Amino acid sequence: MSRRHPTLYFEDGDVVLSSDSADGVTTFYRIDKILLCRQSIIFREMFSLPMPEILGEMYDGVAWVRMPDPTEELERLLLAMYDVSTLPLKRRDPDTAILLSGAMKLAKKYEIESLRSLILRHLEGDWPQDAELWCDFRHDIANAIDLHLNNPPQFRYAGQYIDERFPEAASTLLFALDHNCPTLLRAASMLLIGRTSEWKSLQRDSRDMQYERLASMRVIHFPAVRIHLLTDAHLAALKKGAEALSAELKKVANAELPVVSRAGCRSCSDNLVVWREVMGKKVAQMLLQGPDPISVVRKLYGGNNRPETVVCQPCWARDVKAVKDYRQKLWEDLPAIFGWYEQMSR
Incomplete structure (x- = not known):
């Protein structure tokens, strides 16, 4: 099964890229080589080679490159290269690290430094970057807990549940490790060794959340983190760090x-x-x-x-x-x- 991408298939594009999704659907993107070459060293070098050496196939009358990257990641990357506002850059969103991980991986792979820097700066803005800001961040969490507890029965403030107002630590930790971003490790680690609860156990649907007791638990047990994402090696490192800080x-x-x-x-x-x-x-x-x-x-x-x-x-x-x-x-x-x-x- 195949399809042409609904927004990234331009009739005047001079190269077609294709990628496969996890469910076996092939997506075709007809785009502009000059856009790829201006932003990516890897694409620039690739398209500087004689075309038969890298292509050898045609689709819809133009050169066709089969990409090894999954559709979910390549689509996000190409959309961002054409329009960076398509990236999910909502401030302090708990899903940001998950949503941006694929784009970050390909930005590093294809050496698109401008995109990589943009993503990293956004995440660094979500998390404190020095000791003073970390203490302020903890103070913000304490204040938010008070605000939400004072707003029964839904315990929402400014239209949000408390865990919708702060970044999530476990996914950020994995992002930092996977993409070599040490500036994100410090605050995420400190939050993970605190009094935390499993994210999945506190995420309720709208029907559940009409019950005051369940809604309040979402606040009382904050911060919630995606502990299920962490491996034994991650948990061992967190234990080691907690012991060292206890010694301090x-x-x-x-x-x-x-x-x-x-x-x-x-x-x-x-x-x-x-x-x-x-x-x-x-x-x-x-x-x-x-x-x-x-x-x-x-x-x-x-x-x-x-x-x-x-x-x-x-x-x-x-x-x-x-x-x-x-x-x-x-x-x-x-x-x-x-x-x-x-x-x-x-």
């Missing part, structure tokens, strides 16, 4: 964070050590969302927590900076802590 939290609890230079006030340095011991005792109360030393440390050592009676402003400022540097260094090290580089495609 023990350091926080034991006041073992970097101590400011004693070149400042000696009494302030001593008092800061005592202060950290006091604050460290609060760590156990802040672990409900999983082992997250980055967020915990910001809450403990935020600017509003300065012990004014025992630490002067210059020493406190140096201490806050030292702790901020610690958070950012830990954030940057997350892919190595989880061991993701060993699983990442090249």
Whole structure:
């Protein structure tokens, strides 16, 4: 069975590409070689060869190339090459990583750097890219949970369920590993080691969601993630990372964070050590969302927590900076802590 693509079959196109779907349907695309060559190094090199060497077949009066890529992926790629607005680039959509994975794979395969960069920038915009933004992201989730819980019986806010307002971590993790995008690994990993629920168990149809108890569970158990997508190797890496971050939290609890230079006030340095011991005792109360030393440390050592009676402003400022540097260094090290580089495609 075959068909001509409804929008990507131009009568004045000078080359036909074809691809096969999973159910055996062949789709034909009649398009412009110049468009392919301008955006893709691989297509440019391919079409620079003598035509008989790469083609040898004709379809509808023009050269015909049988593509090895599945229709679902090639269609998305070609549509984006003609009109990038066809890409599903809705901000913070939980399905984005799944919907864009095929296009990203072919953009990398055919070296279409402009498209690859666009997709990556969009996903990076959905996920926090430094330690401070990660803490803000966690705060956004907490606020969203409150908003939705205060809107029974559907528990929707601004026309959406809570899991429709945030990106989904497991599919993003797989996207990052499959397409060599380490900038997406950090936040997705941190969300996955928190208090999460299986995505499929909380997705209900509209009839189910009319019942208040079921609708509320979608909020109470947020964030939900597609755990079923993860392999044993992924789960083992997440366990390894969670254990390492739990060890970091023990350091926080034991006041073992970097101590400011004693070149400042000696009494302030001593008092800061005592202060950290006091604050460290609060760590156990802040672990409900999983082992997250980055967020915990910001809450403990935020600017509003300065012990004014025992630490002067210059020493406190140096201490806050030292702790901020610690958070950012830990954030940057997350892919190595989880061991993701060993699983990442090249």
